[in-house]
Amino acid sequence: MQILMNLTTNAIKFTDLGGVRIQVERVANGPAARPQVAFRVEDSGLGIAPEDQTRLFGAFEQFHRGREQANDGSGLGLHLSQRMAGLLGGRIEAQSEPGKGSLFTLLLPER
Secondary structure (H helix, E strand, O other), X not given: OHHHHHHHXXXXXXXXXXXXXXXXXXXXXXXXXXXXXXXXXXXXXXXXXXXXXXXXXXXXXXXXXXOOOOOOOOOOHHXXXXXXXXXXXXXXXXXEEOOOXXXXXXXXXXO
16 A cells, blocks of 8 residues: 555656546466566656666655755655565556656566
8 A cells, every 4th residue: 555655745846737646457477477467657747768667666765856846755766666666566567758757567476
């Protein structure tokens, strides 16, 4: 739950216009794949530059430094969320394009 809250909070924080959408879906990649649950958080916000995406889950990494934001945080949210997802047997994937928004997908094994 904490992971999904963090992804949603980030999406809202960096979306001034447009919206944020959350979807949940059961997925299986191939006939022998173990089913997973995909939690997708998609926004129409600022997006993340390709050169920043490689550092996205690093500790204390922050992007959009020029943006006036009263509470940007410490840069630990995505790092800790990825670690928590790993402890649960899952992972977080990110897709983003500057000016068009981001899609974060939390994949967890179905229990």
